[in-house]
Amino acid sequence: MSRFHEVSALIRKDLRIELRQRSAINGVILYLVSTLFICYLSFSANADPQSLISLFWVVILFASTNAVSKSFVQENSYRQATYNLLASQASLILAKLLYNALLMLLISSLCFFLFVFLLGNPVQNIAAFIPVLGLGSIGFSCLMTFVSAIASRTGNHFAMTAVLGFPIALPLIVLCVSLTTACMGTELPAGFWSKVAVLLLLDGIIAALAYILFPFLWRE
Amino acid sequence: MKILKISYKSLAIILLFYALVAGLTINTPDLPVIGESIRNIFYHVGMWFSMIALLVISVGFSIAYLKKQKELYDIIARQSVNLAMLFGLLGILTGMIWAKSSWGSWWVNDPKLNGAAITMLSYLAYTVLRGSVKDPSQKARISAVYNILAFAMMVVFMLVLPRTAAGSIHPGQDGNPALNPGELDATMRLVFYPAITGWILLSVWLLELTVRIEKCILSQTGK
Numbered sequence: 418m419s420r421f422h423e424v425s426a427l428i429r430k431d432l433r434i435e436l437r438q439r440s441a442i443n444g445v446i447l448y449l450v451s452t453l454f455i456c457y458l459s460f461s462a463n464a465d466p467q468s469l470i471s472l473f474w475v476v477i478l479f480a481s482t483n484a485v486s487k488s489f490v491q492e493n494s495y496r497q498a499t500y501n502l503l504a505s506q507a508s509l510i511l512a513k514l515l516y517n518a519l520l521m522l523l524i525s526s527l528c529f530f531l532f533v534f535l536l537g538n539p540v541q542n543i544a545a546f547i548p549v550l551g552l553g554s555i556g557f558s559c560l561m562t563f564v565s566a567i568a569s570r571t572g573n574h575f576a577m578t579a580v581l582g583f584p585i586a587l588p589l590i591v592l593c594v595s596l597t598t599a600c601m602g603t604e605l606p607a608g609f610w611s612k613v614a615v616l617l618l619l620d621g622i623i624a625a626l627a628y629i630l631f632p633f634l635w636r637e
Numbered sequence: 638m639k640i641l642k643i644s645y646k647s648l649a650i651i652l653l654f655y656a657l658v659a660g661l662t663i664n665t666p667d668l669p670v671i672g673e674s675i676r677n678i679f680y681h682v683g684m685w686f687s688m689i690a691l692l693v694i695s696v697g698f699s700i701a702y703l704k705k706q707k708e709l710y711d712i713i714a715r716q717s718v719n720l721a722m723l724f725g726l727l728g729i730l731t732g733m734i735w736a737k738s739s740w741g742s743w744w745v746n747d748p749k750l751n752g753a754a755i756t757m758l759s760y761l762a763y764t765v766l767r768g769s770v771k772d773p774s775q776k777a778r779i780s781a782v783y784n785i786l787a788f789a790m791m792v793v794f795m796l797v798l799p800r801t802a803a804g805s806i807h808p809g810q811d812g813n814p815a816l817n818p819g820e821l822d823a824t825m826r827l828v829f830y831p832a833i834t835g836w837i838l839l840s841v842w843l844l845e846l847t848v849r850i851e852k853c854i855l856s857q858t859g860k
Contacts, residue, residue, distance in 0.1 A: 563786065570779050571769040581766060581783060584759035585790040588797050619793060626789055630782045633703050 420511075423504045427512030434491065435520075441491070442520075445484045449528050452476055457535040466539035470597045473532055473539075474553070474590050477525055478583070481557035484524055485517045486578045488562055489569035501635060510631040513562050514624060521558035525550055539601060546600040548613055553593040556620040560586055563627035566634055592616050646842050652835030656683075659828045666825075677735045679828055683836030684728030685753070690837045691721035691844065692760070696788040699781035709852070711777035714784060715767065716847040718760055720840060725757050752794055759787045 435442055456472055464472075489497070500509060529550060540546045561582055568577035596613065599606050660679040695717035702710040732750070733743045744750065766783055770776040 567766070567779055567783055567786075570775065571766065572771070573769050577766065577769060580762050584755055584762055585787055587755050588790055588794040591794075592797055615797065619797075622789060622793065626786055630703075630785060633778055633782055636778070 420505075420508055423508035424512045424515065427500075427504060427508060428516045431512065431516045441487060445480060445524060446527065448483055449476070449480055449524070449531060452479070453528070453531050453535050460536065464536070466601055467598060469532075469536055469539040470601070471594055472536075473529075474593050474597070476532070477528060477554060477593075478557060478586060478590060480524055480528060481521055481554065481561045482578060482582060484520055485558055485561040486565045486568070486575060488513050488517060489566050490574055506632040506635060507628065510563075510566070510628055513566075514559055514627060517558040517562045518555045521554040522551060525554035540597060541603050542600040542605060545605055545609065546597060549593060549596045549600065549616070552613065552616045552620055553589065553596075556589045556593075556616065556623060557586065559620060559623045559627060560589065563623070563631070566627075566631060570634055589616075589619060592619065645838055649835050649838035649842055652831045653839060656680075656828055656832035656835055660832060663824055663828060674735060674738050675825075677731060678825070679832040681728060681731040681735060682829075683833050684724045684731060686833050687836045687840035688721045688724040688728060691717045691724065691840055692756075692788060692791070694841075694844070695721065696784055699784040702777060702781045703785075706774075708777070708855075709848075711781065712851045712855070713844070713848055714781060716851060717844055718763055718784070720843055720847060722757065722760060722764075724840060725753065725760075729753060729757070755794065756791050759791065763787060 453476065456476070460468075460472070504512075561578070564582040564585075565574070565578045568574050568581055571577050592612065592615065596609070596616065599609050599612075656679050660676050665673070665675050695714045698710045698714040698717070701707070702714060732753075736745060736750075737743050763780060763783055767776055767780045770779055
């Protein structure tokens with residue numbers, strides 16, 4: 418029960434910080450709008466659905482890097498040390514993973530609406546696409562949360578998040594693009610749901626690794 | 638232990654010498670397009686097997702480091718990654734020569750080739766990560782954590798990517814990055830397996846040497 422209390426208190430703390438300093442969330446939203454507007458202007462009308470899908474997931478990857486990378490550096494190191502004393506490492510990472518997953522779900526659905534509005538909808542089978550979008554954004558948020566935890570221990574946090582995160586984000590992005598391509602028509606190809614299960618499994622692996630390995634990062 | 642050490646090193650020399658001589662002289666099946674260049678299989682595939690072996694060693698020692706915090710484990714993990722990058726680079730170079738002769742270009746957009754490139758990128762990121770942490774014990778700990786994450790993602794990538802792509806012109810199926818042993822000609826198998834073993838033994842030998850050098854440097858600067 419105490420684990421649950423710790424996690425929920427930490428999530429509420431993060432939410433309160435987010436609402437008090439609106440600049441971070443506003444920054445991510447503005448980032449989305451301007452990126453998609455740049456895509457809209459540079460792709461104009463001649464993009465095929467396949468490129469649009471790849472573009473969508475690349476935008477999501479960058480948005481998750483942007484949104485999540487502040488996780489372990491937004492508060493100063495004294496306060497971080499206080500949290501380490503007050504809560505267990507496991508609660509800290511669980512709270513961050515959950516909070517960022519929720520944040521990323523919000524951001525990626527917003528991203529999808531803006532994308533459809535500006536660039537058109539490449540996906541016909543929305544019902545099959547929703548779980549892909551959800552699981553994909555949870556995967557990106559978990560991976561980037563953990564990578565930013567690693568990067569926050571180095572001197573060069575923001576550059577390191579991208580350098581460390583992008584190569585290992587590839588299995589996720591490849592899987593998401595291929596699943597979204599499968600949603601392009603109204604008929605789902607065979608083996609679609611087993612691939613969705615692989616995506617779920619991948620999310621699980623990332624979250625489990627983050628949960629197991631996180632305490633080693635903060636041990637002095 | 639001494640005898641065992643000498644024997645595995647001489648075994649590596651014997652096997653690689655055999656692979657060099659027999660690999661260039663045995664009769665290979667006369668296949669269209671690929672022709673005599675099929676002999677490259679004894680050298681190109683060996684690079685990838687050695688790289689994977691070194692990465693497995695590296696992640697094993699990273700886990701051991703997180704458990705026991707012994708400096709030696711960190712040295713082994715790091716030197717394995719360095720050597721794996723050397724073998725990976727050689728694998729890409731031998732593969733590029735082969736690709737030019739049989740597919741007509743130095744690089745093709747193929748899931749297996751891209752997988753190799755991405756593996757190289759994520760482990761180069763490991764090296765950059767090591768460079769950006771100052772404190773030695775923190776450096777060891779943080780890079781061990783990243784090593785485990787990168788290894789897990791690499792395994793996933795090898796299993797996932799071939800299944801999502803439309804198809805590959807590179808031999809090998811379903812997460813097997815190299816080839817299907819069943820498709821290999823019987824005479825070629827007589828050279829192929831010893832060659833692979835020889836390359837892996839050579840990589841372990843090189844690892845032992847680099848670790849020993851690193852330990853010497855450390856004991857000199859430490860005092």
